[in-house]
Amino acid sequence: MTAAITVPAPAPVTDTRLVAWVRQAAPYIHAFRGQTFVIAFGGEVLRSNKAEALIHDVALLDAMGIRLVLVHGARPQIDAEMAARGLTPRFHKGLRVTDSEALECVKRAMGVTRIEIEAMLSQGLPNTPLAGGFLRVTGGNFITARPVGVVDGVDFQWTGAVRKVVAEEIQADLAQENVVLVTPIGASPTGEIFNLAWEEVAEAVATAVRADKLIYLCESPGLVDRKRNLIDALTADEAEGLLAKKVPQADDVARALPGAVRACRAGAGRVHFLDYRTDGAMLMEFFTREGIGTVLTSAPLAHLRQATHEDVGGILALIAPLEADGTLVRRGRERLEMEIDRFSVLDLDGVLVGCAALYPISTAKGEPKSAELACLAVMPEYRRGGHGDQLRKHIEARAARLKIKRLFVLTTRTAHWFIERGFGETTVDTLPAAKRDLYNLQRRSKVLTKAL
Ligand SMILES: CC(C)(COP(=O)(O)OP(=O)(O)OC[C@H]1O[C@@H](n2cnc3c(N)ncnc32)[C@H](O)[C@@H]1OP(=O)(O)O)[C@@H](O)C(=O)NCCC(=O)NCCS
Numbered sequence: 001m002t003a004a005i006t007v008p009a010p011a012p013v014t015d016t017r018l019v020a021w022v023r024q025a026a027p028y029i030h031a032f033r034g035q036t037f038v039i040a041f042g043g044e045v046l047r048s049n050k051a052e053a054l055i056h057d058v059a060l061l062d063a064m065g066i067r068l069v070l071v072h073g074a075r076p077q078i079d080a081e082m083a084a085r086g087l088t089p090r091f092h093k094g095l096r097v098t099d100s101e102a103l104e105c106v107k108r109a110m111g112v113t114r115i116e117i118e119a120m121l122s123q124g125l126p127n128t129p130l131a132g133g134f135l136r137v138t139g140g141n142f143i144t145a146r147p148v149g150v151v152d153g154v155d156f157q158w159t160g161a162v163r164k165v166v167a168e169e170i171q172a173d174l175a176q177e178n179v180v181l182v183t184p185i186g187a188s189p190t191g192e193i194f195n196l197a198w199e200e201v202a203e204a205v206a207t208a209v210r211a212d213k214l215i216y217l218c219e220s221p222g223l224v225d226r227k228r229n230l231i232d233a234l235t236a237d238e239a240e241g242l243l244a245k246k247v248p249q250a251d252d253v254a255r256a257l258p259g260a261v262r263a264c265r266a267g268a269g270r271v272h273f274l275d276y277r278t279d280g281a282m283l284m285e286f287f288t289r290e291g292i293g294t295v296l297t298s299a300p301l302a303h304l305r306q307a308t309h310e311d312v313g314g315i316l317a318l319i320a321p322l323e324a325d326g327t328l329v330r331r332g333r334e335r336l337e338m339e340i341d342r343f344s345v346l347d348l349d350g351v352l353v354g355c356a357a358l359y360p361i362s363t364a365k366g367e368p369k370s371a372e373l374a375c376l377a378v379m380p381e382y383r384r385g386g387h388g389d390q391l392r393k394h395i396e397a398r399a400a401r402l403k404i405k406r407l408f409v410l411t412t413r414t415a416h417w418f419i420e421r422g423f424g425e426t427t428v429d430t431l432p433a434a435k436r437d438l439y440n441l442q443r444r445s446k447v448l449t450k451a452l
Helices: 016-032 051-063 075-084 100-121 167-175 198-208 236-244 251-265 281-287 309-324 333-338 387-401 415-419
Strands: 036-041 067-072 143-147 160-165 179-182 185-187 193-195 213-218 233-235 270-275 294-297 303-306 343-348 351-361 370-378 406-411 424-426 446-451
Touching: 016 281, 036 051, 036 198, 051 067, 051 100, 051 281, 067 100, 067 167, 067 198, 075 100, 100 179, 100 185, 100 193, 143 193, 143 198, 160 185, 160 193, 160 198, 167 179, 167 198, 179 198, 198 213, 198 251, 213 251, 213 281, 233 236, 236 251, 236 294, 251 270, 251 294, 270 281, 303 387, 309 333, 309 343, 309 351, 309 370, 343 387, 351 387, 370 387, 387 406, 406 415, 415 424, 415 446
Parallel strands: 036 067, 036 213, 067 179, 143 185, 213 270, 233 294, 370 406
Antiparallel strands: 143 160, 185 193, 270 294, 303 343, 343 351, 351 370, 406 446, 424 446
């Protein structure tokens, strides 16, 4: 009798993208646990087909131990209510004038919207992130209001501004693991009810509870520069510069931006502008290195700019220790002066804290347009602050503008840093011929590449 030979079943196939995503998200999940996020969105979200997905993402953030305050608006719902009653909305300088009839519509629209959001947060359908958990939603008289009053001779009547936020009560609710839902209505000490702008309420709440993040969900990808390019990160000062120069922004971004700048300066951590129409926008913004929208920070982030001849000394000082220990290839002053146009630098109040260079590689016919990211360095005392990543992204964007299709890096010690940022290891023979011939066999650098 022969013993039966058991053939091991083949190992299940890995979904590499999923596994990589979850792994790279882990540090963020740790960092965000116990933090407070204020998520603000207009009533438009509820009228779109994105509300459900958004609520699922809110549930996921809650499950990760993030303390959540949701601030909602209801402008389209108020307009619909007014239209149903044959009333015409009145605005002055973009702000609704709330007369007594409008106020009735506001109360009704806000109430209905709030109930609908609560209902969505209470779902527990299987196969959704809401299954198995229960989100306790709370709210209350957290906002005290005052009238906006008469502006330019226009009496805003029951349109109000935030007078005070009862932060301790919100924090107490958050500590009980409740999701706090704030409706932009406030009572005054005289007992009158005021209609508030949700953007302002979000700013006031985020500032009062010292939120780690304030998130404005908009109908546009974020802030743009004069050429309409999306800005992925900027400081409150830079955002104020955009406002001062009247760089046009999408309507909803423009409405929230002044408050975002104030909140950022008043200690509300980071302010994000995200497009709610993008499925999973919050997840991509918070849990990937790249992000997806615009983030506003109060700290003076180092300023990224093209290097000039005045920077040669600073760059040499920055890279000299790395050349000495063999991390970077040695470049003399003369070569650096000749190649200075290839360099970008990070300037922090006049101090060069980082640099990186982009070298186009000449390619033969048929080879994809290629370039090398080289000489990436951050001053040791400024490391681990995202500066390296900022430089890398900048170089990648520069390469993309030059229609480069493949970006290479040759590195002896930093391969993993690049692999974690989307580069893949490859072999020397995949380099374009012009670069392959110059490859320094003795250095035995690893060759990494990324498709742009
Ligand atoms: C690589 C370098 C530019 C990163 O700059 P940085 O401003 O610290 O970058 P970031 O803040 O974006 O990233 C920091 C993360 O990279 C990690 N990191 C740093 N050096 C690394 C390396 N050699 N391999 C893998 N990961 C590394 C840090 O541990 C940190 O991760 P953690 O916070 O999860 O622990 C910087 O460490 C440096 O100047 N190194 C020496 C020069 C060099 O190696 N250049 C690349 C050759 S082309």
